[in-house]
Amino acid sequence: MAVIRDVMAEFELLQPASIADAQKLLERHGPDAWVMAGGMDSFDWLKDRIKKPKVVVDLSGVEELRGIRTIGDGIEIGAMTTLTEVVNNPIIKQKYDLLAQAAELVASPQIRNQGTLGGNVTQDTRCWYYRGGWPCYRAGGNICYADTPEGRNREHAILHADRCVAVNPSDCAPALIALDAQFVIRAASGERVVPAEEYFIGPDIDITRLHTLRPGELLTAIRISSTWAGTKFYFEKVRDRNVWDFPLMNVASAMVISGDRIERIRIAVNGAAARPLRLKAVEDAVRGKPANAETGEMAGRLAVQGAIPLQFNAYKIPLMRNLVKRAIGGVEEATWAS
Numbered sequence: 001m002a003v004i005r006d007v008m009a010e011f012e013l014l015q016p017a018s019i020a021d022a023q024k025l026l027e028r029h030g031p032d033a034w035v036m037a038g039g040m041d042s043f044d045w046l047k048d049r050i051k052k053p054k055v056v057v058d059l060s061g062v063e064e065l066r067g068i069r070t071i072g073d074g075i076e077i078g079a080m081t082t083l084t085e086v087v088n089n090p091i092i093k094q095k096y097d098l099l100a101q102a103a104e105l106v107a108s109p110q111i112r113n114q115g116t117l118g119g120n121v122t123q124d125t126r127c128w129y130y131r132g133g134w135p136c137y138r139a140g141g142n143i144c145y146a147d148t149p150e151g152r153n154r155e156h157a158i159l160h161a162d163r164c165v166a167v168n169p170s171d172c173a174p175a176l177i178a179l180d181a182q183f184v185i186r187a188a189s190g191e192r193v194v195p196a197e198e199y200f201i202g203p204d205i206d207i208t209r210l211h212t213l214r215p216g217e218l219l220t221a222i223r224i225s226s227t228w229a230g231t232k233f234y235f236e237k238v239r240d241r242n243v244w245d246f247p248l249m250n251v252a253s254a255m256v257i258s259g260d261r262i263e264r265i266r267i268a269v270n271g272a273a274a275r276p277l278r279l280k281a282v283e284d285a286v287r288g289k290p291a292n293a294e295t296g297e298m299a300g301r302l303a304v305q306g307a308i309p310l311q312f313n314a315y316k317i318p319l320m321r322n323l324v325k326r327a328i329g330g331v332e333e334a335t336w337a338s
């Protein structure tokens with residue numbers, strides 16, 4: 001838990017009205033600037049005085065970053081679109097309900113009214129040592145407090161740890177990977193578009209951030225083509241309390257079934273590693289097989305291969321196995337037994 005201290009450190013608040021202006025400000029202030037979307041994660045850092053940027057660039061007045069529009073055969077969601085707007089949008093409900101289901105399970109109605117889709121996929125890890133200002137690897141130090149014999153690591157990673165064992169906390173991230181979304185990033189040098197699964201990075205690439213954004217870059221929109229529109233979706237989130245709580249783990253899948261066989265599938269989990277994981281080996285293994293409990297069982301076992309538990313999170317291995325099993329084989333057939 002973060003320590004509550006006096007007041008926020010002083011910063012200069014800048015409120016651009018266009019993407020171009022936001023970008024000029026970010027370019028001018030470089031690493032001294034903090035991008036503010038809905039503020040749900042940002043204000044935690046600022047109020048706890050763990051992060052002390054000189055300048056905050058508030059995107060709330062940039063209308064171009066808001067809204068959901070149809071483009072080509074798909075949709076584009078502005079990064080500043082709130083999670084509530086995502087949940088209630090009729091096109092998303094009809095064609096990309098996987099994202100609506102994931103967004104609806106985020107936190108509480110108040111947080112969904114204020115939190116944005118861009119902020120949800122760019123938010124930082126919830127590791128309490130790091131958020132409490134402990135000088136760990138992720139904060140520039142040379143120790144991981146969570147990965148020590150006394151470390152409290154019940155919520156931490158079972159896969160792909162590299163010094164840091166923190167996990168990505170986003171519910172929308174795996175749904176966007178399963179939908180094969182594209183993330184639109186703007187920098188002064190131009191625009192780049194990255195597939196959802198490449199937007200998220202692990203400590204092996206950069207231990208200081210969970211995403212690919214560099215200082216000065218803005219996530220402007222998320223595009224979803226019609227490739228997976230209206231397919232068979234599955235989203236499940238497991239958390240300690242059924243409201244206002246981050247995922248211990250979640251799973252998202254999009255599947256096309258032909259006859260009784262899986263013709264196409266994309267599946268991702270979050271809460272297992274520092275980045276949401278697309279389970280490519282599972283996708284390859286189940287393609288052409290019936291979508292039943294037996295295939296689900298095989299998929300679940302494959303998904304957790306290589307998992308290494310910490311002292312207090314061994315439960316995440318059967319949890320992940322069963323979430324994958326249920327996503328593929330259906331809920332009735334699966335059990336929670338380890």
Ligand SMILES: Cc1cc2nc3c(=O)[nH]c(=O)nc-3n(C[C@H](O)[C@H](O)[C@H](O)COP(=O)(O)OP(=O)(O)OC[C@H]3O[C@@H](n4cnc5c(N)ncnc54)[C@H](O)[C@@H]3O)c2cc1C
Pocket residue numbers: 034035036037038039040041042043059079080105106107108111112114115116117118119120121122123124169170171172213217218219220244245246247
């Ligand atoms: C009590 C609580 C419970 C929560 N529970 C859940 C949960 O169960 N599941 C879940 O998925 N999330 C949960 N969240 C996260 C929440 O839903 C928000 O999505 C998240 O905090 C950030 O969204 P935001 O719009 O407020 O962004 P901010 O907090 O303003 O920004 C978050 C981060 O992203 C960066 N950023 C934001 N937008 C952009 C952009 N367009 N370009 C570049 N950088 C950007 C900011 O610089 C900042 O580092 C919870 C948050 C709280 C406070």
Ligand code: SF4
Pocket residue numbers: 125127128129130136137138139143144145146147156163164165166
């Ligand atoms: S898990 Fe990562 S963020 Fe948490 S203490 Fe270890 S290095 Fe820091």
